[in-house]
Amino acid sequence: MPQTPADHAAWTSVDTADDPAFFIRFLDASRARIVATAASDPGAFFAYLEVHPGQRVLDAACGVGDLTRLLGLLVAPDGEAVGVDFSTTMVAEARRRVEQSDLPVRFEQGDIMALDFPDHSFDRVRAEQVLQHIPHPETALAELTRVTRPGGMVAVMEPDWDTLVIDADNLAMSRAFTVYNSTVVVPNGSIGRRLPAMFRDAGLVDVDCTATVLLPPHSALQEFIESNTHNAVTEGFMVQSEATAWLHDLETRSAGGRFFAAFSYFQVVGRVAATAPS
Numbered sequence: 001m002p003q004t005p006a007d008h009a010a011w012t013s014v015d016t017a018d019d020p021a022f023f024i025r026f027l028d029a030s031r032a033r034i035v036a037t038a039a040s041d042p043g044a045f046f047a048y049l050e051v052h053p054g055q056r057v058l059d060a061a062c063g064v065g066d067l068t069r070l071l072g073l074l075v076a077p078d079g080e081a082v083g084v085d086f087s088t089t090m091v092a093e094a095r096r097r098v099e100q101s102d103l104p105v106r107f108e109q110g111d112i113m114a115l116d117f118p119d120h121s122f123d124r125v126r127a128e129q130v131l132q133h134i135p136h137p138e139t140a141l142a143e144l145t146r147v148t149r150p151g152g153m154v155a156v157m158e159p160d161w162d163t164l165v166i167d168a169d170n171l172a173m174s175r176a177f178t179v180y181n182s183t184v185v186v187p188n189g190s191i192g193r194r195l196p197a198m199f200r201d202a203g204l205v206d207v208d209c210t211a212t213v214l215l216p217p218h219s220a221l222q223e224f225i226e227s228n229t230h231n232a233v234t235e236g237f238m239v240q241s242e243a244t245a246w247l248h249d250l251e252t253r254s255a256g257g258r259f260f261a262a263f264s265y266f267q268v269v270g271r272v273a274a275t276a277p278s
């Protein structure tokens, strides 16, 4: 079985995976649509973060940096977009993708739970699809807040994996898959619903939450579903015969244009108070 993002904690140890480049390929495939949408109108895509020329913006856990580069477009010519990622594989790829451009963008290796920046370094800070994976999401949010200037904005985007619904003949198996993924596979599977309270606990103000329901096709989920189901059977969470029948049902549905799956994705934005509360 090849290593996949369905492996436990895989996203926190990309560099030591059997095939680190797999994670680059996975991001390129799974993020292609959102990156294309963002590239078609970066200003509209990042409107929630109120990004303007001259600002310093941090994209924490930036992956291959495709969205970081678009932030660079918005802050040019005098601002700077900085992408940080724990994985040196990701940072090298992100640097490779920006080296031919004169965008004000740079990439650094770093840990979102202990950022190597002084307090109040950035006007805008964002982190997408990382708090679900790391051991201490509250520490990460405290770091994102610390490096944002008073009056600046912090944004986090995460799914809530308990909201995953998959149509199937055997709905008990779909529910079992959702529970297995949310509670066993993903370290913080219910992070999506927790974000608004976490933002308030971090001292952020003007907290706003937007929810989107994503409807991924079978092709986007197939590897995730199959590898997690394989692991669930191996670990005794599912019975092999039921799992095989359930996977076969999903494939049949896909072939007949009857596959349906959905989950909720939450975008939470908050502002660092302009003056410290007395």
Ligand SMILES: C[S@@+](CC[C@H](N)C(=O)[O-])C[C@H]1O[C@@H](n2cnc3c(N)ncnc32)[C@H](O)[C@@H]1O
Binding pocket: 011, 012, 013, 014, 027, 031, 060, 061, 062, 063, 064, 084, 085, 086, 087, 090, 110, 111, 112, 113, 127, 128, 129, 130, 133, 134
């Ligand atoms: C699912 S990818 C998301 C990448 C990007 N934000 C996006 O939305 O396409 C998760 C990223 O978080 C990075 N990561 C994992 N743990 C991290 C940590 N402690 N600090 C910084 N980055 C981390 C991984 O290397 C990976 O690039």
